[in-house]
Amino acid sequence: MPTSQTVPGVAVAPLRDEGAPLTGAELVRANPYRPWPARITSITDLTATEKLFEFRFVDERIREAFRHEPGQFVELSLFGVGEAPISISSSPSKSGFIELCVRRAGTFTERLHQMQCGDIVGIRGPYGRPFPFDDMRGHDILLVAGGLGIAPLRSLINNIHDERSDFGKVTIIYGSKSPAEVMFRSQFEMWRHRKDFDLYLTVDNPDDTWDGEVGLVTKPFEHLEVDPGRTFGAVCGPPVMYRFVVEEMRKKGISYDHIYMSFERHMKCGMGKCGHCQIGHQYCCIDGPVFNYWEAKNIQGSM
Ligand SMILES: Cc1cc2nc3c(=O)[nH]c(=O)nc-3n(C[C@H](O)[C@H](O)[C@H](O)COP(=O)(O)OP(=O)(O)OC[C@H]3O[C@@H](n4cnc5c(N)ncnc54)[C@H](O)[C@@H]3O)c2cc1C
Numbered sequence: 001m002p003t004s005q006t007v008p009g010v011a012v013a014p015l016r017d018e019g020a021p022l023t024g025a026e027l028v029r030a031n032p033y034r035p036w037p038a039r040i041t042s043i044t045d046l047t048a049t050e051k052l053f054e055f056r057f058v059d060e061r062i063r064e065a066f067r068h069e070p071g072q073f074v075e076l077s078l079f080g081v082g083e084a085p086i087s088i089s090s091s092p093s094k095s096g097f098i099e100l101c102v103r104r105a106g107t108f109t110e111r112l113h114q115m116q117c118g119d120i121v122g123i124r125g126p127y128g129r130p131f132p133f134d135d136m137r138g139h140d141i142l143l144v145a146g147g148l149g150i151a152p153l154r155s156l157i158n159n160i161h162d163e164r165s166d167f168g169k170v171t172i173i174y175g176s177k178s179p180a181e182v183m184f185r186s187q188f189e190m191w192r193h194r195k196d197f198d199l200y201l202t203v204d205n206p207d208d209t210w211d212g213e214v215g216l217v218t219k220p221f222e223h224l225e226v227d228p229g230r231t232f233g234a235v236c237g238p239p240v241m242y243r244f245v246v247e248e249m250r251k252k253g254i255s256y257d258h259i260y261m262s263f264e265r266h267m268k269c270g271m272g273k274c275g276h277c278q279i280g281h282q283y284c285c286i287d288g289p290v291f292n293y294w295e296a297k298n299i300q301g302s303m
Contacts, residue, residue, distance in 0.1 A: 027059070027061055038122070041097065053112070071290040072128045073086060073270070083108075093163065140232070141232050145174045150236075153262075164196060231252075246261075262291075
């Protein structure tokens with residue numbers, strides 16, 4: 001008889017009758033520490049320091065079974081180098097591959113940036129609490145990203161795009177330091193002309209090529225029309241941004257209950273075992289990285 005095991009915070013596959021082949025989903029869950037080989041199938045330069053990588057799992061069963069939700073992350077391993085948590089940037093509505101947008105920051109990410117299409121990495125996950133996508137259905141959505149914060153929010157934005165009729169008004173505010181640091185420019189350029197997305201791109205330091213807004217990511221709030229009773233807010237960006245963006249959302253009357261934000265903390269295991277990302281009684285890896293305003297308020301240094 002198959003039986004089940006439970007380890008707090010980690011889904012473990014039920015033990016199976018001997019000889020029965022494991023499905024892809026069971027393989028993914030069977031050993032949560034095991035990275036699965038994945039091949040780099042596309043690399044796109046986004047800016048001088050960020051690249052978008054597309055990965056496909058080598059094992060077809062894993063490739064078909066792997067599922068994530070917007071806001072979740074994976075642990076990416078480069079064999080012989082190490083591991084790093086990276087947000088999944090592609091939409092769950094697209095299966096068979098995942099995209100990760102990675103900034104060159106230090107040893108690990110530098111090595112990843114040197115890799116080529118066809119190279120093999122390891123991926124385990126997905127981990128973490130996602131944005132409450134199903135609760136957001138039927139509502140207006142206000143998404144605010146600063147800098148690299150666009151990486152996890154892109155998964156949510158693209159998911160909303162693919163299920164657009166389930167949502168009301170969708171507003172995206174994305175701020176960067178300079179035009180050269182704006183990521184996914186061609187995608188946003190396309191959306192700028194669509195009537196079902198309100199898009200505001202802002203930069204702190206414009207140049208001659210820039211025809212968007214100038215100022216901090218909070219600037220577009222000045223002329224934003226929000227129906228507060230039916231709006232969810234989603235925020236991701238550098239730590240300094242959260243307090244000011246949440247303040248603007250509150251000024252527009254959005255309920256704290258409906259404001260969600262994604263945080264990055266130094267973490268290792270990704271599954272609530274090692275304690276690296278512990279903040280008070282919470283582990284960023286399993287209680288987050290997406291937190292509601294009320295939870296985030298109690299995280300030291302976050303708001
Ligand atoms: C849940 C989560 C999701 C993430 N998603 C992405 C993503 O989508 N794209 C991306 O490029 N990076 C992401 N990161 C950050 C990424 O994990 C680090 O940049 C990476 O581990 C740095 O490794 P390194 O060896 O290249 O640099 P290191 O030499 O380890 O660090 C270089 C610099 O980056 C800083 N840094 C390292 N780790 C973190 C961290 N976890 N949070 C903030 N700063 C850090 C260090 O303090 C240092 O200043 C995420 C982190 C977390 C926790």
